Amino acid sequence: MTSSLTSSQRQLIPAPGPTELEISNLHGNKNIAFSLGGLGGFNNYLAGSLVAAIEQGVEPEFMSCSSGGIMWTAEYIRTLDKNEFVNTAARIDHLRGLAQKAADSTDLLPPELKPLNQAILGLTGLPGIFEPAQAAKIRALFQCPSPELLANPYSMTAWANDMADRLMPAKTSRPTRPPQEYKEIAALLNTSKIGVAFNAFDPGTGEELLFINAVAARWLDVKKIRSGHSAGNARVKFYGINDVAVEAALRLFAYGFNWKVYDPNIKRQRVLVDGAYHRQMILSELHEFETIYSVRPLNQRFTDRMPSNQLETLDLQTELWFNGSYAAQVNAIDSMNKVIGANPGISMNGRPMHKVKVKPIEIKTSLGYFDYFIETMEVYEEGRREASHAFR
Numbered sequence: 001m002t003s004s005l006t007s008s009q010r011q012l013i014p015a016p017g018p019t020e021l022e023i024s025n026l027h028g029n030k031n032i033a034f035s036l037g038g039l040g041g042f043n044n045y046l047a048g049s050l051v052a053a054i055e056q057g058v059e060p061e062f063m064s065c066s067s068g069g070i071m072w073t074a075e076y077i078r079t080l081d082k083n084e085f086v087n088t089a090a091r092i093d094h095l096r097g098l099a100q101k102a103a104d105s106t107d108l109l110p111p112e113l114k115p116l117n118q119a120i121l122g123l124t125g126l127p128g129i130f131e132p133a134q135a136a137k138i139r140a141l142f143q144c145p146s147p148e149l150l151a152n153p154y155s156m157t158a159w160a161n162d163m164a165d166r167l168m169p170a171k172t173s174r175p176t177r178p179p180q181e182y183k184e185i186a187a188l189l190n191t192s193k194i195g196v197a198f199n200a201f202d203p204g205t206g207e208e209l210l211f212i213n214a215v216a217a218r219w220l221d222v223k224k225i226r227s228g229h230s231a232g233n234a235r236v237k238f239y240g241i242n243d244v245a246v247e248a249a250l251r252l253f254a255y256g257f258n259w260k261v262y263d264p265n266i267k268r269q270r271v272l273v274d275g276a277y278h279r280q281m282i283l284s285e286l287h288e289f290e291t292i293y294s295v296r297p298l299n300q301r302f303t304d305r306m307p308s309n310q311l312e313t314l315d316l317q318t319e320l321w322f323n324g325s326y327a328a329q330v331n332a333i334d335s336m337n338k339v340i341g342a343n344p345g346i347s348m349n350g351r352p353m354h355k356v357k358v359k360p361i362e363i364k365t366s367l368g369y370f371d372y373f374i375e376t377m378e379v380y381e382e383g384r385r386e387a388s389h390a391f392r
Contacts, residue, residue: 010261011262012239012240012245012262012263012270013239013242013264014240016212016240031061032060033060033062033291034062034292035064035065035294036295037276037280037294037296037298038067039280039297041106041371041372041374042363043068043071043297044102044376044379044380045295045363045379045380045383046068046383047098047383048379048387049383049386051384052384052387052388053391054079055088056391056392061289062194062196062215062219062286062289064197064198064282064285066198066199066274066276067249067250067276068250070185070246070250075094076095077188077196078094079094080193080194099375099380103380105126106126106375107375107376108121118374121373125173130176132173133173136169136256140167141167143166149161149162170253171256171258173254175250175251175252175255185246195216197210197220197282197285198211198282199276201277201278202271207235208237208278209248209270211245213240217238220288237265248261248272251273280296280322281296283326283329283333283358284329287333289356290356292356294326294359294361295383296360296361296362297363299362300326302316303365303366330358333356336356340353361383362386363382363383365378
């Protein structure tokens with residue numbers, strides 16, 4: 001079941017203003033932030049890392065996340081409820097149980113049959129997440145000629161585009177998460193004592209939308225945050241968290257680009273997609289923290305053999321795509337650290353600046369093209385192992 005709201009009813013909300021809480025009263029270990037990067041079917045790596053954090057007693061004051069990392073952030077926050085989870089073991093059991101459920105629904109065949117496993121998921125979809133959009137494909141075949149073709153009936157390009165729209169429509173899947181799930185995730189993130197930020201992207205404007213809760217607003221200290229404008233980056237806009245924001249941040253390319261939301265800040269509609277396509281890791285905004293643990297089911301280097309076929313080339317291309325924005329942010333933090341090191345006592349806007357440590361928790365296992373969207377408990381255990389090592 002998908003959302004039945006019309007585009008006029010799907011509306012973003014303004015960002016909350018900074019609270020009056022002092023930083024010393026905020027939740028968790030002082031000066032620690034987590035950044036979780038969602039990616040296809042490798043999100044069990046994030047689950048294992050969060051379990052390691054619980055085991056090691058490492059609790060952040062801020063969590064940024066993208067794509068599937070949003071769900072794991074919400075579930076981690078859920079386990080902080082002392083009434084529902086009475087001890088550490090209960091928290092760990094909850095997260096591990098969800099990881100096992102994800103593996104059971106996607107890891108259907110032995111490792112040597114990975115291509116067939118992926119083919120099955122392509123035909124059936126992921127339970128509770130998406131399914132093939134067969135009706136949309138049939139409608140595309142018999143749709144009216146495109147406006148481009150009607151305006152240019154003698155254009156070969158217009159004919160080619162119209163044929164591609166019919167035979168290879170952008171929409172190949174439809175989301176099946178129930179509307180209540182988006183609302184529940186939004187409620188968990190908004191009531192959290194941990195600052196939370198996640199993103200979506202507007203391809204039409206080139207703007208990234210950063211959705212934040214009230215605690216995050218205090219940490220980010222953005223003077224114009226109520227008007228939705230970032231003081232540091234004109235292409236990053238701040239908004240509050242609601243069910244529409246969560247749904248927007250989980251919109252895969254495969255869902256097509258006809259889903260729109262109304263933005264009250266600009267008084268018009270936007271087409272939004274999953275923010276991980278644009279920036280998988282949200283790091284730049286976390287400069288207030290001394291240590292950022294960046295949990296990524298990727299590696300900065302290509303751990304498999306160099307490509308010798310087109311599928312392996314697509315795998316390399318995907319990893320380069322996601323690593324680009326990550327490397328840029330880490331390099332910017334490194335450059336600022338050098339400036340701070342050369343200028344002890346430097347401050348900005350009356351606030352002292354400090355060096356920031358980015359500690360990556362990166363997957364070591366080589367995961368290829370036929371692994372996407374397949375969750376496994378092996379990946380969960382690797383996330384737990386790598387994170388335990390980093391926290392120690």
